[in-house]
Amino acid sequence: MQAIPFPEEPERILLILPTWVGDVVMSTPFIRALFERFPQAEITLLMNRHLYSLLEGSPWVSHCEFWPPRNRTAAAKQQHRELLSRLRAKEFDLAVMLPNSLRSAWLAFRAGARRRVGFNRDGRGLLLTDRVAVPNRLNREYQPMPLCDYYAVLAAALGMDHPGDGLQLFLTEEDDTAVEQRLRAEGVKAEQPLVVLCPGANFGASKCWAPERFAAVADRLVTEYSAAVVISPGPGEEPLAEAIRDHMAQASVLLTEPCLSLGELKSLIADADLLLGNDTGPRHFGRAFDTPRVTVFGPTEQKWTDTSHGSETIVKVEVPCGPCHKKVCPLEEQVCMTRVTVDRVVEACRAELAAVL
Incomplete structure (x- = not known):
């Protein structure tokens, strides 16, 4: 696909990570490639809090935010408001969503990210500024496709080469x-x-x-x-x-x-x-x-x-x-x-x- 044009290189990027442990590990080639593609940008990772130790020790976790608990308690609602406030204050030039969820697109939209890139599926297309076609959908069904190759389609949309499938974790x-x-x-x-x-x-x-x-x-x-x-x-x-x-x-x-x-x-x-x-x-x-x-x-x-x-x-x-x-x-x-x-x-x-x- 044709890469998304950036008149100016983004300086502040929000990367929303998957929520499953295995999916996060399989996203590491993409994460590594994103940092290489935008070496001058401040890249913030948004993830579930318990996944932080999964990426700990890596050069990617200098700027992290964490999802609040998924419940309707007053405390969780307050944490969500505080998260949105912090994200808005960063004035992201670009938000990239690895999950397919409506929740991730809605958050990027409410956070005010100027460009919002993700797969156009699950009813969230209107929340994206740059909709990436789903590569493995055939007759309304999703065909099996290696997850590293799936994320590589997003990489191509950002002007990146295929990140490969070399998974990478770090020890402390x-x-x-x-x-x-x-x-x-x-x-x-x-x-x-x-x-x-x-x-x-x-x-x-x-x-x-x-x-x-x-x-x-x-x-x-x-x-x-x-x-x-x-x-x-x-x-x-x-x-x-x-x-x-x-x-x-x-x-x-x-x-x-x-x-x-x-x-x-x-x-x-x-x-x-x-x-x-x-x-x-x-x-x-x-x-x-x-x-x-x-x-x-x-x-x-x-x-x-x-x-x-x-x-x-x-x-x-x-x-x-x-x-x-x-x-x-x-x-x-x-x-x-x-x-x-x-x-x-x-x-x-x-x-x-x-x-x-």
Whole structure:
């Protein structure tokens, strides 16, 4: 597409980030490219507050704003008014929206950004000054498209080359030290192969492989490799992680009191010899740090998250009802998950570990 003309280079830019952990990680090539495209501009990132530690350590977080809670309490309304006041005071020349939401376009409009760039979808076209055609819509349906390529269409509209799909995250010394101390306190030895299990999925229960199967795989990795198995769930996923520990015959480390922060989870995964989990946010941490990965796929379409990062084995089965993208399977048996066997996942883990051990 033809790039949007800028008679004058924007000096103040608002970049609205996605709200899902994995989507933010997959937006990092775009973020990096935007800073390179407008090196003299002051770029403010707007994100959910808990995602800050995801980008902490990067050169991109000098100017950040955070969404208020999504509720109708007086406190949340006051925080929203204060956010709008701060954004208006910055007098943005340009606002770029990575999310497709009406909410993001409405905020950019109310903040008074002079140019507002985003995909023309979900009824928000009138709020944009520069509407970018949706590249993957066909007959009112959205066709699977790698998210990095999707964001690259916005990049082209801003006169940027394709940012590529090299995901990038940064570590902090504080998080590295906290994780190292915690693992040593749990008895993990430096010479042991480190296998990290991230068994949850905020998307919904349909993405989660059975805890007893994760446990069976983990037991075999301990037996065969003397591996240290560390189970690291996100908040709310503690029961699932505890079920894996309870089903294991071998010892494991359960990080739930408290759960790791996103920053600490980055440090853990960056140091791991293998990351085993579902199609969920931490998988993309492994990509950013080139950690070998085995990922169990169920109801979701793999193409949405495709990148050229190596060192990953996808374990999935083709089923007539999938990929359905339903958060809860409506069938009596969720065959896309139950047909993924322990033996297949163990073989995938062996293949990934063979390259690093």
